Amino acid sequence: MDWFYSFPKMNDETLRNLKKAMDEGFKAFTRSYGDVIESFFQPLQYFLIQAEKFMTSTPWPIMVLLIAGIAWIASRNWKIVAGTVITLLLIGYFDMWSDAMKTIAMIFVGTVVSIVVGIPIGIVMARSDTFQRVVNPILDVMQTMPSFVYLIPVVMLLGIGKVPGLIAVVIYAIPPMIRLTNLGIRLVDKDVLEAADAFGSSSWQRLKNVQIPLALPTIMAGINQTIMMALAMVVIASMIGVQGLGQPVLRSVNGQFFSLGLFNGLAIVGIAIIFDRVSQAYGMRLQKHQEVVHG
């Protein structure tokens, strides 16, 4: 009755060999393809470094003005702009300016990559049920797999630094972008699509004139979610050498510095709120035509 009380498991020896084989296989893969993969991500690194350089080397008053300007253009709302400026000034006053800029650069690049990669995938998914069946479980894995686990192969391949951090951020942040693009396009009113067909739209015209514009509120919600998830990844990404607000948080966990952790944590929250309010207000403004209703 032994098998009844302890689960019949694989032979220890076999299991050890299996793991060893997998590890060695992956190491061999890393050795032979690591360089190729690294050069593949070279442009990304360049983009990231440029963004970070720009954010950190621009004098702070100009940066504050610039961000406030973007907030104004996107939201046209004085309250949001005022909140943005106050948050930025507080972050600077508490000596977190340069870390905050590095984090914003990271989030910016991560979000751009997620949008550029995610929207086309979402569009293809909306057009093909087969593709959707394949992609959905992958997205499930990306969202539920503990991030540390996929950090391991990324670090093995690309070492420690910005690019692996960015990849980790993108893996974590891209699923809502893909899912909501897919959902938004699938939810587009069938009647309007039929009208587009009846006038002889090609499939590109259908996508450009009808599907994307009508799916835009959902796509914007996806972008908003992606930004939020990218910010949530900042601390974890700091474990593999990403600079920014995550590193002091990590230090404070190791050294039990309560106030250091709290300040940097609050700075992340502040940036998150800015990004969220500005991107949501922009999304609402794009949907201006839905607010004015015939009475």
Add this chain to the structure above:
Amino acid sequence: MADRSVQGAGIQIKNLYKIFGQKPANYVDAVKKGMTKTELNEKYNHVLGLRDINIDMPAGCIQVVMGLSGSGKSTLIRHINRLIDPTAGEVIIDKSDVCKMNQNDLREFRRHKTAMVFQKFALLPHRTVLDNTVYGLEIQGLSRAKQEEQARRWIERVGLKGFEDNYPNQLSGGMQQRVGLARALTNDAPILLMDEAFSALDPLIRMDMQSVLLDLQKEIKKTVVFITHDLDEALRLGDRIAILRDGEVVQQGTGQDIVLKPADEYISSFVKEVNRGRVIMVDTISTKGDGAGNAGGVTVKTGTILEEAAKTMTDANQQHATVVDESGKPLGVISMNNLIQAMVTPISHLTHQAAE
């Protein structure tokens, strides 16, 4: 625009069948041999949408297809621009079969030969009235200036001048459908497909839109295919009417044909409620004779409906009138008595028809 004079294009629908389901092709022959809709549905789980439709729609006329919900009328109109593919049969327009076109030809055909107005308007909510109206021309790739020129003309023509920059949800249902109509007309296609275009509007607005369409049609003379479930609307608009039931044409002809000689009880039950004074023409009840003695100088033109003739006669305080042709030549006489008799639905209508 080049073929302004030759407006409209005839549409011939020949032996059209549509079966919905997994393998429709397998059952066409059985249906052709007479398998019923119920049998097809119960035994093979396929739905018979249309059975052996043959309609010849002459160019420049308003062809109404009438039927209750589920009769297949919306399915039928979608075969004309092939938004739905037929299971068997032909739709011939300009000597080519729409059902055999490849994707490219079909797209070109839809761009240049047809325009469609929808029951639920189907406007693009993120575009203004003007931007919605140019849609067809934008798809065709015309220059923006040309698009706008056409669009503004039609927006004005349907009575929406001043609303060019409004969004659809700032407009009432009736106004939204005017946009739908302007969008279709701007396309300047010879065929105008209207799928229950006025069904979602309230009765007064609907009457109003019918007048707009009739007015426009005098000028544009397109081939209009108009779907409706409302017999009054069908009679008011249709030069010709086809009545569909369970995917089959039960009767086609002019409005008068249908009111005077309903093909079966199903149609008579509709026709009973119709305002006959607005459908029947004086020619039907006029009797031979020049009537010079008692017509008292009142004349009505051939093709006048009874209601108008009655008004002319009461205004002139006459009991008789002479029916004349376009040139004024007398064709026959009508009396107020006959006129009223014809306008009141005969109680024996049903039994009379059954006896025939």
